[in-house]
Amino acid sequence: MNGGQEFNVTPGRVLQLAAGLAADGLAEALEPSPGLVARLSLQPGNWGRVAELAAQQGLRWSAVWGDHCPPQISIRAVLFGSDGHLLLETAVDEQRPELTSQSPFYPAAERPERTLHDMFGVQFSGHPDDRRWLRHQAWDENDFPLRRDFPRNGKRSTATTGDSSYPFPAVAGEGVYEIPVGPVHAGIIEPGHFRFQAVGETILRMEEHLGYVHKGIEKIAEGRDLAGLTRLAGRVSGDSSVAHSWAACQAAERALQVEPSSRALALRAILAERERIANHLGDMGAICNDVGFAFAQVQMSRLRELWQRQNLELFGHRLLMDRVVPGGVCCDLTPQQISTLQRAGDCLHRDIEELLPLLLEYPSLQDRLRTTGVLSPEDARRFGVTGYIGRASNLQDDLRRDAPYAPYDRLQVRVPAYLEGDVAKRLRVRGEEVLVSLELQQQLLHELPPGALRVACPPPGREVEGIGLIEGWRGEMLAYLRLDAESRVLRYFPRDPSWLSWPVLEVLLKNVIVPDFPVCNKSVNGSYSGHDL
Amino acid sequence: MFRIFNRIRRTGQLTEPLPAAEQPAAEPGARCQQEIARKFSHSLAIRMVDAGSCNGCELEMHAVNNSFYDIERFGIHFVASPRHADLLLVTGVVSRHMEEALQRTYAAIPNPKLVIAMGDCAGCGGEFGVSYASCGAVANVIPVDAVISGCPPTPEQLLRGILELLQRS
Ligand code: SF4
Numbered sequence: 001m002n003g004g005q006e007f008n009v010t011p012g013r014v015l016q017l018a019a020g021l022a023a024d025g026l027a028e029a030l031e032p033s034p035g036l037v038a039r040l041s042l043q044p045g046n047w048g049r050v051a052e053l054a055a056q057q058g059l060r061w062s063a064v065w066g067d068h069c070p071p072q073i074s075i076r077a078v079l080f081g082s083d084g085h086l087l088l089e090t091a092v093d094e095q096r097p098e099l100t101s102q103s104p105f106y107p108a109a110e111r112p113e114r115t116l117h118d119m120f121g122v123q124f125s126g127h128p129d130d131r132r133w134l135r136h137q138a139w140d141e142n143d144f145p146l147r148r149d150f151p152r153n154g155k156r157s158t159a160t161t162g163d164s165s166y167p168f169p170a171v172a173g174e175g176v177y178e179i180p181v182g183p184v185h186a187g188i189i190e191p192g193h194f195r196f197q198a199v200g201e202t203i204l205r206m207e208e209h210l211g212y213v214h215k216g217i218e219k220i221a222e223g224r225d226l227a228g229l230t231r232l233a234g235r236v237s238g239d240s241s242v243a244h245s246w247a248a249c250q251a252a253e254r255a256l257q258v259e260p261s262s263r264a265l266a267l268r269a270i271l272a273e274r275e276r277i278a279n280h281l282g283d284m285g286a287i288c289n290d291v292g293f294a295f296a297q298v299q300m301s302r303l304r305e306l307w308q309r310q311n312l313e314l315f316g317h318r319l320l321m322d323r324v325v326p327g328g329v330c331c332d333l334t335p336q337q338i339s340t341l342q343r344a345g346d347c348l349h350r351d352i353e354e355l356l357p358l359l360l361e362y363p364s365l366q367d368r369l370r371t372t373g374v375l376s377p378e379d380a381r382r383f384g385v386t387g388y389i390g391r392a393s394n395l396q397d398d399l400r401r402d403a404p405y406a407p408y409d410r411l412q413v414r415v416p417a418y419l420e421g422d423v424a425k426r427l428r429v430r431g432e433e434v435l436v437s438l439e440l441q442q443q444l445l446h447e448l449p450p451g452a453l454r455v456a457c458p459p460p461g462r463e464v465e466g467i468g469l470i471e472g473w474r475g476e477m478l479a480y481l482r483l484d485a486e487s488r489v490l491r492y493f494p495r496d497p498s499w500l501s502w503p504v505l506e507v508l509l510k511n512v513i514v515p516d517f518p519v520c521n522k523s524v525n526g527s528y529s530g531h532d533l
Numbered sequence: 534m535f536r537i538f539n540r541i542r543r544t545g546q547l548t549e550p551l552p553a554a555e556q557p558a559a560e561p562g563a564r565c566q567q568e569i570a571r572k573f574s575h576s577l578a579i580r581m582v583d584a585g586s587c588n589g590c591e592l593e594m595h596a597v598n599n600s601f602y603d604i605e606r607f608g609i610h611f612v613a614s615p616r617h618a619d620l621l622l623v624t625g626v627v628s629r630h631m632e633e634a635l636q637r638t639y640a641a642i643p644n645p646k647l648v649i650a651m652g653d654c655a656g657c658g659g660e661f662g663v664s665y666a667s668c669g670a671v672a673n674v675i676p677v678d679a680v681i682s683g684c685p686p687t688p689e690q691l692l693r694g695i696l697e698l699l700q701r702s
Binding site: 161184219528 | 541582583588590591595626628631634637662687
């Protein structure tokens, strides 16, 4: 599978960085929360400097979020190294919320930092782009929806106008023209705006403008109980319902120091692998269809439909929504159902083993997919993109293997990876991941341990917090949760892997022809909803 | 090439008859086709707009196009432009950021037009409801002719919902 190539995982080590920072007086070590290797408290002035050192040592940037605890706004960021995750913490005054930016060292931080400004009013010095990001015209420039004093229903009752004034950079030059696309696209797809600058057929530059499906998920999570939060988490991005609800529940369980049974965890993993398989099947067909190869679309959508019907029959929901619940799961398998699933798994394995070579060897299909939409390994590293996009460009990170959580800590997860970084390799990685997931599912079914489906999550009696980290089908998924004494949500922050993948779509479209945009976009397949929140 | 043909031959035809209707009525697909023949010259064009969904509803909308359901056989097809559409199928709550885009899409559809709100979000606000960022149900923004509930509605429920509206209107 790896063709004798040497493969990358994120090289930096969290503990090494943490020790160095503590020795230099740049950070103070705190007791790490469960699931993390280290936790550091920083002065706001050192926020950017620490990112610079982390980038030099080769850590991958993962997420940043805020939490308004008057009179302060606390800011947290997570980085990833080969030994696990690092949490950075700082706090700024709500009256003068200023922080040094991490974006100059980590381009992936650029949009999340702009979002922190839109939602909390945090100013980042040294940030390369001072434009708004998630804010369109639904609230004023000087209002910050995630501040505690901002009303849940907003301050406006009038209709909201479209965001036609977003400042795209102008282009000049002979023969350069612009194509604005969206928010409503031609097909059955979520809304977003793409601005192409092209010469002839060739894309010089594409810029995304997202945020159209921002529906206030973080704000409406506040005050929910754990069951309500988990339902909401399962709808952050409908195609990643299992992964988001697992991440949220893992965060809650870590905060409450509750451990689901090994049976419940194995069932969660079965659900998560089934979600990965369904999405990979659907997208593999759609990628091929975007270059006119309808055969693959028919075959893959057939397999996906059969898979989803089995989800409904055995788990009770075609997209597996609301199966993961706080403390465990709400569905079980009888021995008979287990053998039904095993047979269907074997059957799909045979189908994919037959179909994958057809796609990978069919000359007129590969002719369209090879060398199309290339993301170089250097750019993949620079942007810290995870999931199949990273793996097709030689960045392998997979939490199931590299920062394993139960039940993956007792399983061997094979991670396919390639160097070319084109659409063909992203397609191939996804096909091979289907096979890996099927093998994992069979193994989990074979050794399904006994145990309660669900354990109680009693209220903590004091304020607690936790972080969940799950390998979703798109890549690394994070959830932060702070709960009050009664287990009601004070702050929920989900970071969909799409935050890391949308920026690289702009990068890999350079010099691609306009008609290849759909296939490139599909091969990346960022979630609009998961990103816009 | 032969392997592909061989695979196609072995896969055979997948398209199924619709499941039997709850009401003692004729097979709903056929009835739908009759309605479309009578009211829409054999062809019903749908424009979909995601006004703020979680993308779950879109997945099931894709599914009605797969070979099992094959919605096109009843004369129903999805079109790229609202100007070609008879019916607007909306998913999700209407995010405030999509409010104007939805209204403009609605306005661009020639009269007479039908609107279906697909899924609990579009129908009643679902899990997201009204907030600083969301107008809630589609009916809060444009007139709605029918609601298909479910989170998300299954392909079968989606088909049946379209059929019911056609029979009514
Ligand atoms: S109804 Fe359910 S599946 Fe459809 S958009 Fe709303 S939350 Fe998602």
